[in-house]
Amino acid sequence: MALSEVLRNSLDGFTLSLILALSVAALFWRLFTLRLDPREPAALKPDVPVIGHIIGMLKESHRYWAILYKQNPMPACTLPMLNGKMYIINSPELVSAAFKARTLSFDPYLIKTLKHMIPISNKAMDMFAKDDFFHPWVNIVYSKMTGTDLLKMNVNALTDIYNNINNLPQNMEIEDTFIWWRHLLTVATITTLLGRDNPWKKDRSMVAKFWEYETSVHHFVVGPAPRVTAPAAYRARAEMHKALMQCNFETRGYEAPDTSGMIKTTSKVEEEHGWSTSDKAAMAIGILQGSVNNTVPISYWYFMHIVSNPKLVKKLRVEAEHLVTAGQTLPNGKREMLVDIRGLEERAPLLVAAFRENQRVVGVGVINRWVLDDTVLSDGQRSYLLKKDTPLLMSSMVNHTLEAHWGESVDEFDAERFLRTDPRTGAEREFHGDAPVPRGAFIPFGGGKHLCPGRSFASAENWGTMIAFLLGFDITTPQGTPLVVPERTMPLPTHGTGRPVAGSDLSSSFRRRKGWENVVWKVAEL
Ligand code: HEM
Known part of the structure; x- marks a missing residue:
């Protein structure tokens, strides 16, 4: 006789149900306790x-x-x-x-996330995940954002930003300051990495495509079908991939002299390991995403926290005036203004302190x-x-x-919280690393062996940009009153910084400052 028949004959329905329910509960308890x-x-x-x-x-x-x-x-x-x-x-x-x-x-997360985030082949991804490829590759990323490579990146980023500032009109009304700022910083950061010959420089619509993808990146990371759940982001990623292949990889454009050492050297290693053009371009999407996704929103809030505070602007202008020197007068009558970006941590303590406070607040x-x-x-x-x-x-x-x-x-x-000397009492604050709090309590760039390799670059890009805007412009609402920092959204778990909440008034008015109308901004030769 089969066991089920024995059970059916010897137990009534109620007892059987009870045994079944207890077994399920026991299994549930075992599994979930x-x-x-x-x-x-x-x-x-x-x-x-x-x-x-x-x-x-x-x-x-x-x-x-x-x-x-x-x-x-x-x-x-x-x-x-x-x-x-x-x-x-x-x-x-x-x-x-x-x-x-x-x-x-963090490596297991990076490998798992990248696999879904970028359109890379399984073959290249398997190679990427192996220790003998991955560790040297990561070492290049870190080493190529220090020393002379870092200096070159800083100069290239600020040169791009200053060229844009130099082309602004005397007065300018902006409807959406967040989108405007996002464009400026996205193109400058990408241009620093890829060199001037890149899809974002050639086609303005590429910036919106980057952010369409970036904003929906959780659909790629978590899955299961980003093509269905985020079709616009999926298309945007495909267009970026194609444009990168054509502009920077099929033609070996990544070897151009103004390409960052990081992209040049990682691409060379990928090439030596037989990666296809498509895989190299896919990895570049990952690098661009990691470089731009934090830098741009952090930078917008830094700008807003400063320009919304006239007293702070006044103090920062005093500090910033010591960071620039007048250069030659150009044939068009304009005067070069040279920004010396060396040693800003010592020479611009308030600018740096405001940056750190911004990271504390918005990160x-x-x-x-x-x-x-x-x-x-x-x-x-x-x-x-x-x-x-x-x-x-x-x-x-x-x-x-x-x-x-x-x-x-x-x-x-x-803004003064991170000054080493308390401006109210004149007393020296006890600092642990970058902050007047116990080590480990202020971690905007993470720490240890995964400490963000882009931190010095992103910081200098922010500081140098603010110097030109502080000295060169009065920035207010269109009515001439101080701007108000918009409320921030709570970002999704895949993002670290919020955006202005929908419906915020993001309009602003930029006017060249009296005495600074005919200035051409330039990074001082180092
Ligand atoms: C204000 C801008 C930025 C912020 C707030 C930021 C923040 C971070 C944070 C919190 C981490 C994780 C660190 C950890 O796990 O301990 C990280 C990692 C990383 N960041 Fe940044 N980052 C910024 C800009 C950049 C830029 C501009 C680049 C490249 C040019 C970059 C490249 C990377 C890379 C490659 C990693 C992974 C490091 C690893 O896993 O070992 N970041 N960043």
Whole structure:
């Protein structure tokens, strides 16, 4: 007799249903109950079992980590998620320790994300993911954004921006300052990487295509079918890919003298490994995305935080006047104004402090790591075990918005917060790295072996741009009143900085300043 027949004969329907229900419950309990080693960070259970944290993340995006921390201020915790777990690290001491740990890596995320983000072949991606290709390739990215390569990038970016500024009329009304600024910085950053012969220089519509793709990048990363869920972004990516192939890779345009060392050298390595034109162009999309996606919104908010504050503009102009010298008078009667971009951290402390404060205020993204091997982190008091093959997240929003670090004015933009000398008391502030807070509490560029390689470039591009706008223009609303910083959206988990909320008044008026009408901006020879 079959087992099912035995069961049917010996048990009534109710008992059978009960056994079935208990078995399902036991299986569910077994699958979804988090079993932790006592040395791991304590569990932080969601209100709704199993899926509560996922709902929270989807609903609140980056804000969720700050909400959780406010409710449960734990230095580190483990979040149960479906039948897995994720570690969260909140305390600056543990963030610092995590940056130092060689067994915590961003690489698995980078490889997995790139595979979906860019139109690369499986063959090239498999090669990219192998240690003997990946590590030298990443080393090129880092080494080609230092020293003379970095200097050349800074000069090229600012030359592009200054050429644009030099061509502006005496007075200009802008309807959407965000879009206008986005165009200026996107083209300059891409031109720095690819050289002047690039699709974004040739065709203005390419900038909108870049942002169509960038804004929907989560459809590519998460899947499953971006062609269906984000058709416009999918088309935009295809057009960028085709244009890059034609302009920069089929013709070996990436070898041009004004192409950045980073693109030139990574493309050369790809070429030596037999990558097709299509794969080289696909990888360039990834590099451009990583370079532009943070730089442009950060830079817009930096600009807005400054120009909306007339007192700050006044102080910054005093500082900026020492950074420029008059050059020769040109045949058209205009006067060259040379901007010396060397050593701005020492020579322009307020400009730099305002930049850092802007990053504190607007940078809400997270830093992700994958635990490659069992790792123990210590904050000096307690040690935490992190188990192999577990994701780990560090939220910049948690530490960037904590009153305990930044004081009562935490919610305000205070351009002087990052000055090493407190302007109110004259006292020297205790700094840890770039910030007057414990190491690990201010992490706009991440840290450790994944510390953003583009940080010095992006910073100099921002500072140099602001110097020309501060000295050269009065920037107000069309009515002549100070601009108001628009409200920011909460970005999706794939993005680190918000955009102006829909419906904000983004109009502005640029007027050349008296005495600075006939100036031609130029980077001083270094
Ligand atoms: C204000 C502008 C920028 C911000 C706020 C920013 C922020 C970041 C952050 C938070 C990370 C993650 C670091 C970590 O995981 O510890 C990162 C990584 C990276 N950034 Fe930037 N970035 C900016 C500009 C740039 C630029 C201009 C480039 C290139 C020209 C660039 C290239 C990269 C690369 C290649 C990585 C990956 C590094 C790795 O995984 O080892 N970034 N950036």
